[in-house]
Amino acid sequence: MSVDAGDGDVLTAAVRTADGTGYAAYNERADGSVAPFYVVYADSDRTDRYGYICGACGSLAVGMDPMGRLDCAECDNSRKAAQWDAAYL
Structure with missing residues (x-):
């Protein structure tokens, strides 16, 4: 992991993806039932979101x-749905 020079508390780690290298943003998380999910970006500038990485097993199959x-x-x-449509039920 490396600390982003722009903000000392922002942690980013390079992870291997099917398309090459992705960058997990450990300060952008969504709480899960076992462990958090972290946002993964396709570029180190965090402009192109790739998906999520599971904090429990490290899988990108999320x-x-x-x-x-x-x-x-x-x-x-x-992780349960953040919102839902009552008309669907």
């Missing part, structure tokens, strides 16, 4: 549905 629910395909870590 799926998100239209309601914002996150599920890791490798372990039982998940």
Whole structure:
């Protein structure tokens, strides 16, 4: 991990993705049932969002549905939907 020079508390780590190298932003997290999910960017400038990395197992196989629910395909870590449409029920 390396500390971003612009802000001392911003931690970024390079991670291997299917497309090459991604950058996990450990200060951008979404709470999960087991461990947090961290945002992964395709570039070190954090302009192109790639997806999420699971904090429990380190997998990038994290799926998100239209309601914002996150599920890791490798372990039982998940996050409930941030919002939902009552008309759907």
